[in-house]
Amino acid sequence: MVNHQPAQLDRVFGALTDPTRRALLARLDKEDGLSISELAQPFEMSLPAVMKHLDVLEGAGLIARQKNGRKVECRLTAAPMEDAMSWLARYARFWSESLDRLAAYLEEAPPMEKSP
Amino acid sequence: MSCMPSVTIVRRIKAPPSRVFEAWTQPEALMRWFGPHRTRVESAEVDARPGGGFTVRLLEDNGDRHQVSGTYTEFDPERLLVFTWAWVSTPERESRVMVTFRPVPEGTEVTLIHDRFVDPVSANNHRRGWTESFERLGEAFTEADTA
Numbered sequence: 308m309v310n311h312q313p314a315q316l317d318r319v320f321g322a323l324t325d326p327t328r329r330a331l332l333a334r335l336d337k338e339d340g341l342s343i344s345e346l347a348q349p350f351e352m353s354l355p356a357v358m359k360h361l362d363v364l365e366g367a368g369l370i371a372r373q374k375n376g377r378k379v380e381c382r383l384t385a386a387p388m389e390d391a392m393s394w395l396a397r398y399a400r401f402w403s404e405s406l407d408r409l410a411a412y413l414e415e416a417p418p419m420e421k422s423p
Numbered sequence: 424m425s426c427m428p429s430v431t432i433v434r435r436i437k438a439p440p441s442r443v444f445e446a447w448t449q450p451e452a453l454m455r456w457f458g459p460h461r462t463r464v465e466s467a468e469v470d471a472r473p474g475g476g477f478t479v480r481l482l483e484d485n486g487d488r489h490q491v492s493g494t495y496t497e498f499d500p501e502r503l504l505v506f507t508w509a510w511v512s513t514p515e516r517e518s519r520v521m522v523t524f525r526p527v528p529e530g531t532e533v534t535l536i537h538d539r540f541v542d543p544v545s546a547n548n549h550r551r552g553w554t555e556s557f558e559r560l561g562e563a564f565t566e567a568d569t570a
Contacts, residue, residue, distance in 0.1 A: 326426075
């Protein structure tokens with residue numbers, strides 16, 4: 308019903324848990340196809356540190372790195388994020404609809420008789 | 424700073440907390456509402472006490488069946504219910520549901536939070552064989568990138 312690809316979901320949510328990685332994704336959302344050094348430039352950390360974050364993002368399928376001539380470009384890859392969001396949305400719908408039905412049951416039915 | 428996913432739903436119901444709590448913990452009542460649209464409860468077993476638990480079998484209109492079980496880690500009548508949540512198909516994936524029942528003038532405000540979906544160990548485990556390959560690849564590209 309709402310369970311699929313648990314390892315991929317773990318990697319996506321694990322990638323998103325870090326604020327630097329969220330900021331890297333936000334940067335690419337504004338300007339896709341940046342080179343690694345362009346992407347890393349505003350962050351006050353070493354290039355290897357940024358690249359470790361990019362490894363995690365790439366491992367989760369959230370970005371792809373492509374060589375373009377002499378540059379390596381980073382691009383957002385939408386599918387894993389969309390999968391994670393729709394997975395969460397399914398749970399939100401499960402509970403939202405359950406609670407709607409709970410309200411309908413309690414507000415329409417007379418109180419249950421307690422058994423003696 | 425950690426930021427793990429969760430789902431929060433709030434509803435105000437025109438019934439007192441005692442009836443709302445009862446609807447969550449008595450199988451005959453649970454069968455009348457539990458589950459999303461186009462689904463009904465085929466059976467519900469509830470051991471309604473702290474440390475007790477439940478098993479619910481769901482049948483979708485399309486014929487798909489699902490079974491979920493949990494253990495009550497908090498059982499505070501008319502106030503709080505906290506339970507684990509695991510589908511029978513993936514018993515090792517255990518998440519958590521917390522339900523609070525708050526009296527309000529019109530009846531009860533129910534707040535439900537479902538979280539702990541993600542296994543923090545595997546979510547933070549970046550040590551996989553291919554990570555090293557990516558690092559070597561990254562180093563090679565860095566030389567080209569900064570040239």
